[in-house]
Amino acid sequence: xxxxxxxxxxxxxxxxxxxxxxxxxxxxxxxxxxxxxxxxxxxxxxxxxxxxxxxxxxxxxxxxxxxxxxxxxxxxxxxxxxxxxxxxxxxxxxxxxxxxxxxxxxxxxxxxxxxxxxxxxxxxxxxxxxxxxxxxxxxxxxxxxxxxxxxxxxxxxxxxxxxxxxxxxxxxxxxxxxxxxxxxxxxxxxxxxxxxxxxxxxxxxxxxxxxxxxxxxxxxxxxxxxxxxxxxxxxxxxxxxxxxxxxxxxxxxxxxxxxxxxxxxxxxxxxxxxxxxxxxxxxxxxxxxxxxxxxxxxxxxxxxxxxxxxxxxxxxxxxxxxxxxxx
Amino acid sequence: xxxxxxxxxxxxxxxxxxxxxxxxxxxxxxxxxxxxxxxxxxxxxxxxxxxxxxxxxxxxxxxxxxxxxxxxxxxxxxxxxxxxxxx
Numbered sequence: 001x002x003x004x005x006x007x008x009x010x011x012x013x014x015x016x017x018x019x020x021x022x023x024x025x026x027x028x029x030x031x032x033x034x035x036x037x038x039x040x041x042x043x044x045x046x047x048x049x050x051x052x053x054x055x056x057x058x059x060x061x062x063x064x065x066x067x068x069x070x071x072x073x074x075x076x077x078x079x080x081x082x083x084x085x086x087x088x089x090x091x092x093x094x095x096x097x098x099x100x101x102x103x104x105x106x107x108x109x110x111x112x113x114x115x116x117x118x119x120x121x122x123x124x125x126x127x128x129x130x131x132x133x134x135x136x137x138x139x140x141x142x143x144x145x146x147x148x149x150x151x152x153x154x155x156x157x158x159x160x161x162x163x164x165x166x167x168x169x170x171x172x173x174x175x176x177x178x179x180x181x182x183x184x185x186x187x188x189x190x191x192x193x194x195x196x197x198x199x200x201x202x203x204x205x206x207x208x209x210x211x212x213x214x215x216x217x218x219x220x221x222x223x224x225x226x227x228x229x230x231x232x233x234x235x236x237x238x239x240x241x242x243x244x245x246x247x248x249x250x251x252x253x254x255x256x257x258x259x260x261x262x263x264x265x266x267x268x269x270x271x272x273x274x275x276x277x278x279x280x281x282x283x284x285x286x287x288x289x290x291x292x293x294x295x296x297x298x299x300x301x302x303x304x305x306x307x308x309x310x311x312x313x314x315x316x317x318x319x320x321x322x323x324x325x326x327x
Numbered sequence: 328x329x330x331x332x333x334x335x336x337x338x339x340x341x342x343x344x345x346x347x348x349x350x351x352x353x354x355x356x357x358x359x360x361x362x363x364x365x366x367x368x369x370x371x372x373x374x375x376x377x378x379x380x381x382x383x384x385x386x387x388x389x390x391x392x393x394x395x396x397x398x399x400x401x402x403x404x405x406x407x408x409x410x411x412x413x414x
Contacts, residue, residue, distance in 0.1 A: 025346030027358055055340060055353040080338040080355050119338020121355050147338060147411070148355050189411050191356060 007219040011041040013239065015048035017216060020244035022052040026214075030057045030082075034218065037064035043072045050077025057082055059123075061102070062109035067116075074116050081113045082150070084123040088136035096129055098324040110144040122146040126177060127154040127167035129319060134177045138184050149188060151181060153195035166322055168314035171198050196297035197311045201272060202279025203297075209257040209281060214248060222247045224254055227282040231291040257281050257292070264292060266300045333381075333404055334374030339412050341369050354412055364389065368403055372413060378404065 009017070018029065029049050036042055037060055049056045057080045058073065083106055087093035093103035113120045122141035126134060134151070141149045153174065154167050169177075174195055181192050196202055206213055206225045215223040220239040228234060235252040248254060256262065260273050267278040278284075279295025287296045288303045296303035335341070339354045341361075350366035352359040361369060367388060371381045382400050386393040407413040 023346075025344070027342070027344060027351065027353060028356075053342065055342070057355065079340060079353070082355075117337055119336070119355060147336065150356075 004219075005038075008039075009216075009218065009220045009239070011044040011048065013220065014045050015051075017220075017239050017244060018049045018052040018054055020239075022054055024245050024248060026054065028055040028057065030059055032059040035061055035063055037062075037069070043069070043076050046073050046078050047076040050079075055079050059084075061097075061099075062106045063099075063102075065109060065112075067112050070112050070116055070118070074118055078118065080119040080121065082121045082123055083110060083113070084125060085137065085140065086125065087130045088133045088140045092129065096322070098322065107144065110146070114145045119148075120144070120146045121148040121150055123150040123152060125152050125154055126169075128169040128173070128315065129167070131169045131173045131177050135180045135184070138180070138188070138190070142188055147189065149190045151177075151190060151192040153177075153193060164310070165314040165317050166319050168197070168311055169195075170312075170315040173315075174198055196279075196295075197307055199297050200299045201297070202276050202283075202295040204276045205280035205283075205295075208277040210248070210254040211258070211277075214244075214254075216244075222251065222253075224257070225282065228253065230282050231285050233291070262292060264294075267294050270300070329379065330377055332374050332377055333372040333408070333413050335369070335372060336412055336414050341366065352412055359410075359412065365403060368400060369407070372404070 021029065031042075031045065031049070036045075036058060039045065046056055046058070056078050058078055059082045062083060085093065085106060086096040086103065090103040094100050097103075110120060110122070122144060124130075124134070124137045124141065126137075130137065138149060138151075153169075178192070178194060181190055184190060193203075210224050213225075215226050215228075216239060217223065221229075221236045222239060222244070223229065223236060229236070234256055237247045237251040237253070239247070242251075257277075260268070260277070263273060263278055267273050276298075279297050281291045281295075283297065284293040284295050285291040287307055288294075288301065293303070294301040296307040298304060301307075335352075336354075339352055342351050342353050343349075344351050347360075350361045350369075352361060352369065364385070367385065368381065371384050376384070378401060381404075382393055382397045385391070385396055385400060389396070404413060
């Protein structure tokens with residue numbers, strides 16, 4: 001959900017949040033958006049994250065960042081930059097992103113980042129329009145001297161749910177992509193999140209609800225995951241109203257699905273419940289209409305068969321027009 | 328190879344986690360807990376010392392026999408390099 005810029009926390013508020021996060025035991029902060037470079041005080045924000053002792057990662061599309069700004073960010077203590085590329089080919093990449101010239105800009109930006117000695121991860125979001133070029137995309141990321149490559153198969157909630165019939169790959173395409181990555185990761189650090197719509201058991205989304213991470217929106221609402229606002233019954237607390245530790249421990253949104261006591265069957269009796277925590281609440285909401293249901297990625301979900309059917313039907317349909325976020 | 332001066336890879340930082348009372352390496356999307364002398368070994372990997380010099384410094388610090396610790400230190404550095412945390 002994109003917040004109104006006027007409602008955003010100022011740099012002083014972020015400094016307080018970072019200190020509270022560090023005191024809570026948080027080790028790493030990922031600065032994201034929208035586009036974090038749209039904040040004019042981004043250097044101050046990074047400096048305060050660093051001052052709190054947090055490892056900082058900037059997740060950016062490169063728009064709004066030049067060498068001068070990157071140098072200032074590096075000197076403010078920024079540890080790492082994550083840049084997404086949409087494809088190996090500029091034409092396709094620009095179409096997927098909905099931004100003409102974006103791809104070349106990003107390539108130039110990668111050079112600035114590595115030239116300044118900053119660590120770079122290139123994130124490749126994989127789906128039907130580019131999945132057959134995974135190897136070329138990895139080659140491109142390697143040529144840009146990324147220290148690490150992240151491959152994320154699109155998950156189907158939020159904007160990807162709206163575009164699912166344009167994005168869903170076939171089972172064979174997914175298997176081939178996984179094979180390519182297994183071969184290439186001998187020489188490169190490649191982290192891959194495999195798609196679970198062809199899986200039998202779900203992933204432990206965010207490492208379990210309210211276990212490993214939290215998300216603070218630009219206006220200060222604290223979420224258990226970036227998509228949690230898609231679950232209508234949750235009550236989120238704001239850092240404007242409470243200290244971060246209190247929110248983490250006590251807010252209704254965090255307590256709603258923490259641990260395993262909230263689980264209905266079949267999760268409640270499942271031997272894997274402490275490993276996968278029933279999968280993704282947001283995916284359960286999107287596909288089963290109930291945030292406490294078993295994630296349909298699990299074959300024990302009554303919706304699993306339907307999810308497989310939808311995946312095959314979508315994968316077989318021709319690619320139409322994308323619906324872009326924010327337009 | 329023996330003249331190499333190991334250092335942490337870009338974006339990798341040694342950090343003391345007060346909450347968990349442990350030394351850790353912070354890296355992109357990873358936190359690696361360092362046990363026992365591992366943090367002291369990593370601290371010596373600042374790009375100015377060869378493996379030999381690192382072992383020398385540790386032998387002094389731990390009042391240990393150089394020959395005894397050299398193998399373990401080399402193994403640890405190889406493990407970190409394998410994870411691409413060390414150059």
